[in-house]
Amino acid sequence: MIVLLAWTGLAFAQTAKPATMKTVKLSNGQEVFDISGEWDVLVENYGEYAQFGTYPNVAQITIRESDGSFHAVRMKPNPPPGKPAGTLIMVGNLDKNGITKLDVLAGESVPSTWKISENGNKINIDAPNKGRLTFTRK
Numbered sequence: 001m002i003v004l005l006a007w008t009g010l011a012f013a014q015t016a017k018p019a020t021m022k023t024v025k026l027s028n029g030q031e032v033f034d035i036s037g038e039w040d041v042l043v044e045n046y047g048e049y050a051q052f053g054t055y056p057n058v059a060q061i062t063i064r065e066s067d068g069s070f071h072a073v074r075m076k077p078n079p080p081p082g083k084p085a086g087t088l089i090m091v092g093n094l095d096k097n098g099i100t101k102l103d104v105l106a107g108e109s110v111p112s113t114w115k116i117s118e119n120g121n122k123i124n125i126d127a128p129n130k131g132r133l134t135f136t137r138k
Contacts, residue, residue: 021120023096027065032094033120035070036063039135041089043078047129055079059089059135068094072135099123104133 024034039059045052058075072090074083083089092102098116104125114125121137 021098021116021118024063026063026068028067030068031096032063032068033096033098033116034063035061035094035099035120035123035137037061038075038138039072040138042134042136043131044133045131047131049130052082052131053079057089058138061090063094070094 022034023031024036025031037060039061041057041059042054043057044054055078056076057078059072060075061070061072063070070090070092071088074085074087074089077084088105090102090104093100098120099114102112102114102125104112104127112125112127114123116123123135125133125135
């Protein structure tokens with residue numbers, strides 16, 4: 001089981017310089033950070049969720065052409081009592097500089113922070129005292 005992470009006004013996000021990350025132009029003309037594709041995911045539960053341990057997964061991220069939002073679907077089931085394959089693990093919004101909103105879906109909502117690597121191929125997400133997720137582009 002992983003936690004639900006949510007971007008709120010209290011959270012802090014960091015992204016790399018826009019020029020270093022790959023972007024894509026959507027059909028609506030908007031240019032956004034391109035996170036589409038398959039990603040390896042490492043879930044490390046700690047603090048209140050330590051009993052759920054650490055485990056790998058794989059996510060397929062798709063960007064919605066109409067508004068620059070995205071969703072990631074679990075390609076493998078989480079260990080019991082976790083979520084099955086085919087369910088959402090993350091949703092959010094993008095702009096050309098990176099992620100502007102991020103929710104990881106599985107349980108309660110936890111204000112989160114994230115950091116995108118300079119090349120855009122790794123995203124580290126943290127929900128204090130709950131869990132850390134690392135997305136690494138395949």
